[in-house]
Amino acid sequence: MNLSQEHLSVCTTCPYCGVGCGVKATPQGPQAATVTGDAAHPSNFGKLCVKGSALGETLGLDGRLLHPQVREDGQLRQASWDEALDRAATQWRAIVDEHGPDAVALYVSGQLLTEDYYVANKLMKGYVGSANIDTNSRLCMSSAVAGHKRAFGEDLVPVNYEDLDIADMVVLVGSNTAWCHPILFQRILRAKEARPHLKIVVIDPRRTATCEVADLHLPVKPGTDVWLFNGLLSYLSRSSAVDAAFIANHTRGLTDALEVAEITPEEVAQTCRLKLDDVLDFYEAFAATAKVITGFSMGVNQSSAGTDKVNAIINCHLVAGRIGKPGMGPFSITGQPNAMGGREVGGLANMLAAHLDLDQPTHRAAVQGFWGSPRIADKPGLKAVDLFQAIETGRVKAVWVIATNPVVSLPEADQVRRALAKAELVIASDVVAGTDTNAFAHVLLPALAWGEKDGTVTNSERRISRQRAFLPAPGEARADWQILSDFAQRLGYDGFGWSHQGEIFAEHARLSAWRNVPGDLPRAFEIGALAALDRAGYDALEPVQWPIGRRVFADHQFSFPDGRARFVPTAPRLPVHMAGGDYPLVLNTGRVRDQWHTMTRTGRAPTLAGHTPESFVDLHPQDALLCGVKEGELARIASQWGSVVARVRHGGGIARGSVFIPIHWNGQTASDARVGAVVNPVVDPVSGEPEFKHTPVSVDRFPVQWHGFVLSRTPLGLDTVAYWTRVQGAGFNRYELAGRNRIGDFGTWARELLAIDDEEADWLEYADRSNGVYRAVHVVNDRIEQCIFVSPRPDLPERAWLASLFAHDVLVDADRAGVLAGRPLAQGADTGPTVCSCFGVGRNTICNAIRDQDLKTTAEVTACTKAGGNCGSCVPEIRQLLTQRQVGQQLPA
Numbered sequence: 001m002n003l004s005q006e007h008l009s010v011c012t013t014c015p016y017c018g019v020g021c022g023v024k025a026t027p028q029g030p031q032a033a034t035v036t037g038d039a040a041h042p043s044n045f046g047k048l049c050v051k052g053s054a055l056g057e058t059l060g061l062d063g064r065l066l067h068p069q070v071r072e073d074g075q076l077r078q079a080s081w082d083e084a085l086d087r088a089a090t091q092w093r094a095i096v097d098e099h100g101p102d103a104v105a106l107y108v109s110g111q112l113l114t115e116d117y118y119v120a121n122k123l124m125k126g127y128v129g130s131a132n133i134d135t136n137s138r139l140c141m142s143s144a145v146a147g148h149k150r151a152f153g154e155d156l157v158p159v160n161y162e163d164l165d166i167a168d169m170v171v172l173v174g175s176n177t178a179w180c181h182p183i184l185f186q187r188i189l190r191a192k193e194a195r196p197h198l199k200i201v202v203i204d205p206r207r208t209a210t211c212e213v214a215d216l217h218l219p220v221k222p223g224t225d226v227w228l229f230n231g232l233l234s235y236l237s238r239s240s241a242v243d244a245a246f247i248a249n250h251t252r253g254l255t256d257a258l259e260v261a262e263i264t265p266e267e268v269a270q271t272c273r274l275k276l277d278d279v280l281d282f283y284e285a286f287a288a289t290a291k292v293i294t295g296f297s298m299g300v301n302q303s304s305a306g307t308d309k310v311n312a313i314i315n316c317h318l319v320a321g322r323i324g325k326p327g328m329g330p331f332s333i334t335g336q337p338n339a340m341g342g343r344e345v346g347g348l349a350n351m352l353a354a355h356l357d358l359d360q361p362t363h364r365a366a367v368q369g370f371w372g373s374p375r376i377a378d379k380p381g382l383k384a385v386d387l388f389q390a391i392e393t394g395r396v397k398a399v400w401v402i403a404t405n406p407v408v409s410l411p412e413a414d415q416v417r418r419a420l421a422k423a424e425l426v427i428a429s430d431v432v433a434g435t436d437t438n439a440f441a442h443v444l445l446p447a448l449a450w451g452e453k454d455g456t457v458t459n460s461e462r463r464i465s466r467q468r469a470f471l472p473a474p475g476e477a478r479a480d481w482q483i484l485s486d487f488a489q490r491l492g493y494d495g496f497g498w499s500h501q502g503e504i505f506a507e508h509a510r511l512s513a514w515r516n517v518p519g520d521l522p523r524a525f526e527i528g529a530l531a532a533l534d535r536a537g538y539d540a541l542e543p544v545q546w547p548i549g550r551r552v553f554a555d556h557q558f559s560f561p562d563g564r565a566r567f568v569p570t571a572p573r574l575p576v577h578m579a580g581g582d583y584p585l586v587l588n589t590g591r592v593r594d595q596w597h598t599m600t601r602t603g604r605a606p607t608l609a610g611h612t613p614e615s616f617v618d619l620h621p622q623d624a625l626l627c628g629v630k631e632g633e634l635a636r637i638a639s640q641w642g643s644v645v646a647r648v649r650h651g652g653g654i655a656r657g658s659v660f661i662p663i664h665w666n667g668q669t670a671s672d673a674r675v676g677a678v679v680n681p682v683v684d685p686v687s688g689e690p691e692f693k694h695t696p697v698s699v700d701r702f703p704v705q706w707h708g709f710v711l712s713r714t715p716l717g718l719d720t721v722a723y724w725t726r727v728q729g730a731g732f733n734r735y736e737l738a739g740r741n742r743i744g745d746f747g748t749w750a751r752e753l754l755a756i757d758d759e760e761a762d763w764l765e766y767a768d769r770s771n772g773v774y775r776a777v778h779v780v781n782d783r784i785e786q787c788i789f790v791s792p793r794p795d796l797p798e799r800a801w802l803a804s805l806f807a808h809d810v811l812v813d814a815d816r817a818g819v820l821a822g823r824p825l826a827q828g829a830d831t832g833p834t835v836c837s838c839f840g841v842g843r844n845t846i847c848n849a850i851r852d853q854d855l856k857t858t859a860e861v862t863a864c865t866k867a868g869g870n871c872g873s874c875v876p877e878i879r880q881l882l883t884q885r886q887v888g889q890q891l892p893a
């Protein structure tokens with residue numbers, strides 16, 4: 001990249017969620033950029049949520065994987081690309097020669113670009129000759145995919161974002177949209193402001209931030225959604241909402257579906273543990289509203305009845321003919337930035353490219369013919385959970401993991417460690433060096449990251465957007481498609497000779513049009529028009545939605561040969577493992593607002609660290625009492641598969657019987673918080689998607705002698721500490737600590753932990769030995785370097801004010817006076833825990849403003865404090881504080 005280009009901004013797409021927001025990035029030197037929303041992008045019209053806004057902070061080479069590495073004598077060492085790829089290819093070939101193509105596997109990701117994904121799929125299915133390629137989308141979208149295929153004959157999402165602008169009812173099922181798809185959520189909020197009659201219904205066992213704006217929250221008993229939607233189907237079938245003409249002309253199977261859906265609202269209320277009035281309110285409103293969108297995500301998909309949940313929802317839209325028309329339809333909200341692109345290229349183990357089917361001989365022949373490949377996989381490969389089991393049993397001997405972190409994100413995650421430890425060959429491609437999965441690699445390959453890589457992604461509404469590079473490739477990192485193609489060529493395969501990702505896109509587009517005509521192999525996924533793009537056209541490609549120029553199912557033609565949609569009978573069943581006995585509570589897992597997955601990228605952004613600085617287990621106060629755990633203390637959460645330690649929290653949103661733990665923390669960010677280790681490995685029988693939201697667990701005290709925290713400009717070695725978690729602050733690392741050891745001499749112990757060997761160090765200290773309280777601050781050249789606070793109880797001062805001291809080069813006297821107290825001497829200077837990450841506004845600031853100025857609306861809070869004025873992600877939490885005031889509750893101090 002030359003200098004004159006350096007300050008031009010580049011339009012690209014956010015690498016996080018499936019909303020697929022357009023981003024304008026302006027490079028500031030080779031490893032930095034400022035980021036704003038792209039006003040011209042139809043997914044977000046210039047808005048970004050807090051994660052998107054903080055993208056600039058995630059750039060930089062700290063922790064990046066910059067060179068290939070190979071394992072030798074147990075240790076990874078730097079190697080050339082030739083050495084690393086030769087070693088990978090030689091071992092891979094030897095395994096295939098001896099054990100056949102099903103002894104090797106790829107495990108890839110919805111965070112790959114479409115071009116990367118296409119190459120991975122072509123390599124495995126067309127050249128290696130095995131369908132052992134699965135993806136983390138198995139953990140995410142596969143139930144939706146399976147549900148769509150059963151109902152429509154093809155994996156199609158029949159809703160566009162603009163439908164949300166005109167819908168009269170939006171039902172959000174198992175979706176914490178406010179936190180996980182914030183820009184879509186704000187679009188719903190704007191629709192509600194414009195048309196207040198828009199009814200928002202949230203179906204989620206937890207009271208989430210999304211519920212703050214709902215007209216109706218149905219806190220279903222975990223795992224019972226099929227009963228609820230069967231009840232709705234049954235209700236609708238007797239109501240005037242039935243669209244008899246649509247059912248007669250465009251569907252099949254209603255009678256069979258109704259037979260198993262027969263259930264009264266009273267029985268629904270009882271089974272789903274809901275109020276009858278609420279169930280009826282939902283059913284009546286649904287029946288009475290033509291323009292209804294049912295958005296759903298992981299509370300639906302990640303279940304041992306996930307595919308049935310999806311079909312139970314779709315059944316309700318079919319019976320009322322509410323599909324294929326503006327403002328209505330079942331809406332699977334995709335998680336990852338390119339979940340949809342992965343489906344287009346057929347990246348799952350039971351799919352073929354371009355919406356063709358692996359189990360159809362004519363489809364297989366068509367794809368093989370198009371590729372001109374030596375072979376084509378002729379049976380489904382192993383799905384993610386089965387794949388890692390087959391690795392442990394030795395059936396699969398080599399696995400290449402690309403852009404995903406299975407040691408953290410798969411269920412029964414300790415099994416994944418065992419599997420990888422046993423595999424003959426583990427190749428891992430990643431952008432960062434240290435991950436829980438990379439630790440098992442024999443060959444570790446550096447990939448280009450967001451901002452460096454270049455290609456396309458497809459969002460939840462089937463809109464293809466360009467991700468463009470705006471930074472130079474660092475070190476020896478290469479694009480994932482290049483690494484894969486280079487590897488394929490080493491195996492002697494032709495068909496991988498592209499010189500630019502645009503050529504791969506063109507091939508993918510051509511395949512989508514291949515024999516795609518009525519009477520041959522028709523599919524709705526067709527982007528053949530884009531195959532003609534030359535390099536300049538590809539580079540300039542504007543966001544484009546498929547099917548190009550028409551609405552999915554507008555003609556009521558579904559993708560089965562008879563053109564009819566299918567009602568799928570969904571006989572309700574409970575999760576396989578129910579709470580009881582030694583494991584009396586149900587573990588639910590999911591996301592927090594400001595982190596992305598295993599934190600390899602969001603974990604680098606100080607702006608994102610303040611909102612949830614530590615993992616936690618949220619449970620009901622009465623359950624806590626029964627388990628003998630207290631808010632603020634630590635608990636061990638165990639299942640029959642594994643355990644984690646987390647801080648006890650009463651967030652107020654959890655019904656009795658359930659606990660919630662976030663998915664993000666892992667071996668790099670905490671001593672023992674990898675929740676995947678606890679999660680049961682049961683999967684949905686149709687989709688193979690794991691039951692991430694329902695594992696029976698026990699919760700017990702994790703007794704410690706002391707609690708503490710450290711803020712330190714330099715990283716600590718923590719081998720001797722029983723409990724630790726770490727996040728990145730602005731100019732410091734923040735550690736939460738707890739120990740089981742009795743500390744003898746605090747001063748000596750603290751200096752050792754903080755690695756201070758200078759006897760003359762400027763060291764402010766407070767010790768109350770008889771009470772076990774200790775505080776110390778290390779100052780170097782008048783600048784705060786580290787501080788440590790220890791107490792036998794978790795009653796330590798707020799971190800926010802102490803953290804703010806690290807922003808200054810001099811610890812001024814006024815602050816020095818308060819530093820051992822952990823709070824400013826001046827009143828009101830402690831802002832409290834972060835609510836608004838964009839402007840760094842704390843809870844105390846907001847509560848004080850609400851109290852002192854008698855604020856009533858979120859807009860007033862924004863006007864006074866700025867909180868909520870940028871991305872809006874914290875508006876639901878501000879609303880909650882306002883509600884607490886209105887109902888006369890004491891606001892947090």
Ligand SMILES: Nc1nc2c(c(=O)[nH]1)N[C@H]1C(S)=C(S)[C@@H](COP(=O)(O)OP(=O)(O)OC[C@H]3O[C@@H](n4cnc5c(=O)[nH]c(N)nc54)[C@H](O)[C@@H]3O)O[C@H]1N2
Binds near residue numbers: 179298590593596
């Ligand atoms: N901040 C942030 N945003 C993200 C991500 C992230 O890591 N961080 N990841 C992205 C990805 S890949 C995904 S897949 C999406 C996920 O987006 P969501 O699906 O919205 O997020 P989750 O928190 O996994 O789970 C959604 C909700 O399902 C509820 N639930 C649990 N059990 C049940 C049940 O039996 N029935 C019902 N109806 N609900 C239930 C949970 O309480 C939870 O609130 O988010 C995307 N966006």
Ligand SMILES: Nc1nc2c(c(=O)[nH]1)N[C@H]1C(S)=C(S)[C@@H](COP(=O)(O)OP(=O)(O)OC[C@H]3O[C@@H](n4cnc5c(=O)[nH]c(N)nc54)[C@H](O)[C@@H]3O)O[C@H]1N2
Binds near residue numbers: 302403601679
């Ligand atoms: N308990 C529980 N577990 C879950 C879930 C849950 O709700 N509960 N949700 C599941 C879902 S929906 C999902 S999507 C998964 C997500 O789980 P993962 O996919 O395991 O999570 P990530 O942290 O996104 O992993 C992406 C990895 O790829 C690297 N990477 C980023 N960009 C690139 C790139 O361009 N190229 C390469 N080669 N590497 C790159 C990152 O550094 C990181 O190591 O978690 C699943 N696991």
Ligand code: SF4
Binds near residue numbers: 017020
């Ligand atoms: S909603 Fe946020 S995380 Fe999702 S694509 Fe938009 S900016 Fe990125």
Ligand SMILES: [Mo]
Binds near residue numbers: 140335336
């Ligand atoms: Mo996901």
